[in-house]
Amino acid sequence: MGRKAKIAACTLNQWALDFKGNLSRILSSIQEAKESGARFRSGPELEICGYSCEDHFYESDTLLHCWEVLVEIIVSPLCQDILVDVGMPVMHKNVTYNCRVIFLNRKILLIRPKMLLCEDGNYRESRWFSPWKKVRLVEDYYLPRMIQAYTGQQVVPFGDAVLSLKDTCIGFEICEELWNPQSSHIPMSLDGVEIIANGSGSYFELRKAYVTVDLVKSATFKAGGCYMFSNLRGCDGQRVYFNGCSCIAVNGHITNRGKQFSLAEVEVVVATIDLEDIRTYRNAIRSRSHLAAESPSFPRINVDFSISEDSDVPCFVPIDWQYLTPEEEIEMGPACWLWDYLRRSGQGGIFLPLSGGVDSSSVACIVFSMCNMIVNAVQSGDETALADVRRIVCDSDYTPSNARDLCNKIFVTCYMGSENSSALTKARANSLASAIGSYHCSISIDIAVTAVLGIFTTATGLIPKYRSQGGHAREELALQNVQARLRMVLAYLFAQLMLWVRQRSGGLLVLGSSNVDEALRGYMTKYDCSSADINPIGGISKADLRSFLKHMSEKYDMPVLLEILAAPPTAELLPLSDGRVTQTDEEDMGMTYSELSVYGRLRKQNFCGPYSMFCKLVHTWKGSCTPQEVAEKVKHFYQYYSINRHKMTVLTPSCHAETYSPDDNRFDHRPFLYLRTWDWQFKAIDEQVQRLSLSDDKKTKVNEDAHEKCPAAKANASCVDTGMGKRKRAIDINKLLTYQNNQEIPHQNSKKMFTGVTNNYDVDTDTD
Template structure:
């Protein structure tokens, strides 16, 4: 299986201006190298067979003939390969000259795409030599002894994807040809460019390509001239760029004196999912329903075993590098703004929440503190209630109390053990049987206390449960599952840790930061089972339900892109290589899908809470799923892995 991936390359070959034979030899060499690496589609720069900077030499018959002979040479010497190649060259059609991209495979030309927008300003004089695609009347052109389609509206259909081609300046136009090609079905957009350098221009080009790939929900392959093209008044740095829906996957080194080839894999399945979900994309397609689109079918491209070069992040919900602080601040502000609106709207006098000393309740408390500060309300209006039970340890209890003291909120302690013992007597449950009844009774007792205290104080109960717990159904129905507003409902467990850590470094005093650091280091546990003889947490959630970093990975690719278990398993084995073996990943993947389906009924009646990222599990937001849907198809595929 290729799992929807297509391996592509942007090549920047050595070039000698006007030396077609030399240029053809270099292109041929790089095609063979790309094929050996399993590349299925490779793009070269604009006019790479002749060189872009030939200027008035484009009027020389000898150059034009040698360009065609160079293409013949490349095709003949690579006809045994099934890689699809796109090269740039001048092409004569019906006595006019076009700046063209030639697409070929296995010695056969599949189509010729003329450049539509010819720059004729500043250092560019292309209208002096070339004719725009808009003025090309012929539907076919004879090239290298083959009669082939010629149009700016060609779409190339491979067994794995559909791609379209535009040339350099086309991207700079108000409505690039690639926009129309994408709306007609092109999933991969390819640009053969001769983009010369200027101060700050590179960042602009990257931004332009990123935006176009995102707007078109497509991949964008950009290959631009390198060192050999630099002549007279212009310099070329050699830009090979590969983007997917706005994200940079690979780029070349600028100003290299050597040839370069950047390779990555385009997740076409992911792009198709994005387009299906984004109904604006399909609606926009209707605006061009009368536009011509000529489909060209290619042969099957190489069937080598898939080997990904693109990075698979094991923590897809967690931002990295310089964006981490900025993203954490933004997430925190979204949570705060959502809660602030609800407090103002309901005229709540207090915010009531249970504080366990664990990650989730800590984040919820921090959100409440920031919200009250923002609204100009006294932190004493935040009622933090710690409710020790049979499994509460000194570590979590002390962290809960000390943190509330440091933050200056109101503290109440209500021990639930006596109430639970009475309840066990009422329902005739043996207190020594530590089953689901034993555990859930404690969770529901705590929720009852919170709800009643909120009634007492004219306040609202702030939910602490996170996205990961709700995906797995790791919450007691009508227990911690319930609140009046859940501030963490869109925050996965892996991100909760980073948010609490971020707050400790940026939003609180040193003493509170020390407590937060210890909370982050505390094992995740509902603490519903008594501790061991030394007072340590005995009931660790990740021992029971599985590592949250795995479950968050599964959740991301299931909900965000609708990937099947086999593909998620494939990606997980790459992302977590060295951390988890295949059997462990398979075990928890099975657990994830089993619980994800079986626990939907809890998500079907979730309280309100702010959507923060690209995934929300609210039935009023991103996820509407039947509570009684069968998981058989998904579990069967996992069992067959």
Template structure:
């Protein structure tokens, strides 16, 4: 047997936080030493942070990363450690993993395939390295190999697939297999999205099986730079068997996943594997003098986390991902808490519930004392002894009613705030609304009415709520949570500087249909089947409505728009799948056969595409949102669309021709 104890190290980084990132890396190395690990893989760009954006262009960033790397080297006695950093070579920047063995840099593996889709723009800053190429990098007068490298450490061959390298069909692992690789390290910065962990698990497990090797995968953790969330997914597999995996969505700074492996097992697999992977280039073999310590066999145990084994994965992932993102946003911005303009509806109720879950899950993850320590700058929570005592100091809810607000929604808001133990402020803004109306009526020399000024009268109510919420936010030095969801964003069903006002927008990546189901699940089932929010009961029994028109007009969201399930389907087919309106209609007819008429589907399709086109400017102005799936509409990270466009006029004419309905042009919209 040839036994090695190795580990995937997970760290929570912040772009350009040189001291913090370095400390987390050193702490992870110390933990590896305490657990008698001899090979540690740390995530991609863990020294600088992955989300440095255009600061990667600044030469000092790569220079500082290299300087920080040299501070790590002395802490690697009797260890082999991989550390990610940006590396400048010949005035070109590369995404590199430095391999350090026993206090000596042994070389730099350079990323060959750059992520350049979705939220990733790696080709904007980095150059891809060509397979088979190698060069040298000079540090303090010493040349170190860099490029497509394979390291031989005391007889163990160790190669790299850096994040995107493993997601392509012709992955570098094929070349490594042809050279008898024993261990493949995959340092990653792979953003969270729903069910993505299953895809990662497949390519880790399949890679270990196909290449007859040990495969070590590690990832970043937390809300690193504001929008992307990293779940800290880490796993180790060998010869098609998953040996160990870590805890996702942890609130800690760093942790490790370890396994004890027998390299002879993989070598036997390679001897018995008759598959032929042709070599196209020869990587440089870097021989490293080292002595793996003698260790005893250990039992590796791979189990799903309890919450993953119980089903409801999407509901669980949404709660855990966004709650962790809120926690990191809170502490990294050094804010004192959150303000929610709590209307009693689904969106604002979800925001409040997520803050509560942030505290519950944080305490469950790291304990109440460590939770308070990570928020040590918030003095008001330091004497708290329970979740609800902390929530009381971190969550401020404000109800702002008008003459159009109902007793039912007010009860929904107050009962939820009471259940969560949030601070609650009851403010009547009807006088403010009337004051603004009178000012404008005086200037216009006429009365405003619902028959002639419907949208204006709705929007002034939503917009008047923003100053009070911002005032409360400033008083307590908090973050104001914007409450708009993705379904509203797609058609502009939101008042700019009203319900879109906020520092961050936790729901802008999720659709209203799922959100309503999630809130019902949170009340009745809850995270892990136990963590429920019973205060959502009143809200879950309400029909979604903006409550901006008088009660006798019986306003509802879906009457203003269309059924949310149809809206979401149009958005998916039209903008995720990039289909024109007439093709979208064909899909809708299949999905909603016997539920809605063809005429209704045609009308809703036209309405959606017209509203989408005229409201891109609103999506450009939304507060930063969290990325959670491939339906994201954020134009700064995912889906770009021109602010001014032809408005799908030709495509909608083709839709009408296809449907044989003379809809024609008409005014539809919700104002600003």
């Protein structure tokens, strides 16, 4: 029989400062939990106000409104006879804490503050909150008068305590406390806490879903017990996407879980657990029992309430967690983020400059994926999704029949060609637009370019030319950038007026399509089409986008995507030669996209400066590059990283996905003005190259001596090929000329040498 307890972990799509909407979703989750028979409900971190309030946490208004919402929850009839755990900020003794507030039948039982704050990645919690440092201590918290009027309480316990119910003991962690090496769940479990609830605000990154799952499982594997993980979902006002995955684990096994990506605003994960299973499991681990016997006690709040019953209701059995592939994560994660942004922004749809390259095509496919998810949600009975769609398209009777139909309603794509654009890219853009159903148009920007250049010529009497036409590097760069910037101007013009053309009210969100590698390198023109309202792929690498397009081609039978993948990435800003492009991204950048990903991860994840990056890569690339070549590659990257870093200050807000994003607005707090010569660091690299060269010469001499002394070896090897004949001529970094002179700067690609230009403000590129 056992003692069976039914509990509920909730996933909510909250929105920062949307107190009315957040209240509605919290109450819906409590109702759903109660209808399922659950006697304990736990929700995500800071669910009342939304996680991303940021500096609004300084405002007394935010704290006041949280208490007002809490009153509405406490007095709701839905909360009768169910133990409820909600997240909100609370100020105690003039210090603001990130807290869990636990109540039952109009009585607050405990306010439990967060003890370990998250300070890495996109998190800056200590900017607004302080950690509770008084381990196993509680204090009296004097409730606001508005709460006292309904609860009849003047003070409640505040601090590090647990709830002692009639049948079990419940403890609490908050997000980072699960990740920390000194997690609270271990000492709590040793003190007899059987259920631990964690309200979390954990965001999406590619290939990271397993981390939370492993932590939740291991939290109960070593010490036994039940762990409830309740996470946020959606874009609540920032670059991150909270990806759900709420789950319940018992004794090292997941018993139930929520979806990673979904348009549902409320999802409740329920599990029936047998408390006797926990006790049996723990008692069998003798070393744990011996530790528990001497474990110090937590303050216990006695609660006259049971969450279990003697019954023969079957418990949930362990399940296997099926992880999404990175391609599926790209298909769904940014799509959900984009949908939240669109429906909450009040705009009437989306506009995308579609060039027919990998990047803009990836954005188009993400929008198509979003439309697929919306249609599926509507067809499954999601009234909220249907209401949002009807409001966006301004048609109270509209119901989307399929993704292409919805795409045509809300998605406008535009190919912005010039005399430098090839017929192939235009054809690919048209084919993709037709495949996904977007409302598509093709325009030429030549008239606008001619007009702008005409103004310059009238003012100066000079006509800038491309280098192939006898012009200078500075002239060519200016000619490329004027095309790129005019595309941005036209994108916003069309976004504001295309719904007017279609006899609908409202405007369109402008989407950007530069990837994380281009941002890292600064390979974009400032205020070109990389400047947009939001960018779904700004946190995704080129390599992942290519894999994503292949996945979409196979899943939705779109062969045009394979044609796009086969074409070399190009900005198409230079004159064509016999109708063919003369420009590729990788030659312009002086590095490959795969190399950029390596630089990005070493710089951000491994915290490498120029010298340490060289020391790592000289071994990693030993088989393909000499130390001198590695040195020049690293220097070349840091030269362009530093001169283009300022572009990150205006980078379009992007859906965070990669761990090496250079977005300085949130994820990467580094300077945007650098000493571009990196004198001390590059000198250290040069000295290390010299040491390695001397070492190689010494090894070569030893080998030659060995051959001379060994007749057999000498006979079998007529010569020793050191590979020097294949080594490329090294670039002397000291010969790089300054921006002020605007001279040509040598670049080194992975396979050949070529000439390019630098500019402290712009690097010629288009949307792809």
